[in-house]
Amino acid sequence: MTSRVPLNDLVRQNRQLHEELAAAARRVVERGWYVLGSECSEFEREFARYCGSGDCIGVANGTDAIELALRAADVAPGDLVATVANAGFYSSAAIHAIGAVPVYIDVDETHGISVASLRQALAGRGVRAVVVTHLYGRIADIEEIVALCEPLGIPVLEDCAQAHGASRGGRKAGSFGTAGCFSFYPTKNLGALGDGGAITTDDATFAARLRELRQYGWDGKYRVARSGGRNSRLDEMQAAMLRIKLPHLDRWNEERRGLARRYAREMQNPRVRCPNDFGSDNVAHLFVVCCEDRDGFRKHLESRGVSSDIHYPIPDHRQPGYGGGAEVSLPETERLSAQIVTIPCFAELAEDEIRQVIQAVNSW
Ligand SMILES: Cc1ncc(COP(=O)(O)O)c(C=O)c1O
Structure with missing residues (x-):
């Protein structure tokens, strides 16, 4: 288990x-x-x-x-x-x-x-x-x-x-x-x-x-x-x-970056697009992948015990409290917001957890 x-x-x-x-x-x-x-x-x-x-x-x-x-x-x-x-x-x-x-x-x-x-x-x-x-x-x-x-x-x-x-x-x-x-x-x-x-x-x-x-x-x-x-x-x-x-910030950032690079290397699922640009200008605050069937992917992660989230599900111009913005067109913002999924990426993840995340992504 x-x-x-x-x-x-x-x-x-x-x-x-x-x-x-x-x-x-x-x-x-x-x-x-x-x-x-x-x-x-x-x-x-x-x-x-x-x-x-x-x-x-x-x-x-x-x-x-x-x-x-x-x-x-x-x-x-x-x-x-x-x-x-x-x-x-x-x-x-x-x-x-x-x-x-x-x-x-x-x-x-x-x-x-x-x-x-x-x-x-x-x-x-x-x-x-x-x-x-x-x-x-x-x-x-x-x-x-x-x-x-x-x-x-x-x-x-x-x-x-x-x-x-x-x-x-x-x-x-x-x-x-x-x-x-x-x-x-x-x-x-x-x-x-x-x-x-x-x-x-x-x-x-x-x-x-x-x-x-x-x-x-x-x-x-x-x-x-x-x-x-x-x-x-x-x-x-x-x-x-x-x-x-x-x-401790520089060390924690380096650890996050190292993990993100490993994810990018070892996650090999053609249906999941991983970011792959973890130089010094990226401190890997969130590891956000893209996929077409987001709900299916998230259900699979859930079944493998891997938490996920969406950062962020509703673009600002679509927020209901400000009218829903039907007149604003932001094609790339909207396309990406329907595909993004955040998966666990923080400095204190243990080796068995990291493997569990990678396997869950690759087995979908
Ligand atoms: C990109 C970005 N800007 C601004 C904020 C606002 O910060 P706070 O929650 O401290 O008001 C956050 C985080 O919550 C954020 O992620």
Whole structure:
């Protein structure tokens, strides 16, 4: 009787670091300073250095990171913001929170934003900002996008929630655009033990705005100098947990990448298309395969004790809460969203579990 392979198991990672995490938690409890203290400022310093960015601003979660970065870029109600529709509605939620309007750009076969489609959109309507999602852990065509947007004065915000530590040409995700927006939701490659987020940037003025915006718009205690402020802070407990985990991130990413490469090599089923591009610019946050008969494939995996999921089943423009978007056409986004299946890929998977996943895929 084989056991079930989970899509993720956070206890396995946290158990390895249990003593350190518990000691850090105790330190925070005993210090008696729980919001915007030394754990947060030290983490901001350490994460900025890790990302090769001039500054880092801790916030409450990844969606807030995108929203506050858009606000710091002066995006206002009614402004158009270009983004993709295949990345779980997070950027859409941030854009809608401001009262701005998402302009959905189709993706290409990499699941990343299509530069050709973006170029077309920028030529037409007055797009005010672009959010580029590094989906599934792979850095999108960010250099081309920055080169396209910079001369037009359009800020590029990177959604790095799935790409902590990915790097290309010696530069880390979050250091290419105007700002990098991170989530530390527990399942992320760098995950807290609760919610958390951060924004990286090289622009000191942008960073100063973000520090105001994350705390009511204050430039000092109880003085609101900037409109559009929120309460969105990375708390001391989560910052302390992240400081313990950050030194392990490169190793965990390498382990995920190694596993993804092995999957790509050993999964040999002509009906299942595997990604096969796990260089330094892909930290294998999710291993997402494509197949025509998705339901049949998932049932088979289930019968072999292998968990699976879909990231994400409903493209943003089709979400019922925002009208279902019958007028928007995104052929590649829609084609892929009907075929994608996520299978277990995390650093702590055991050898027998890895074999079980590979055999389940190959025996379908
Ligand atoms: C691509 C992407 N962007 C943004 C977010 C939002 O992060 P959070 O859940 O911390 O708000 C997530 C994760 O949840 C994500 O996967």
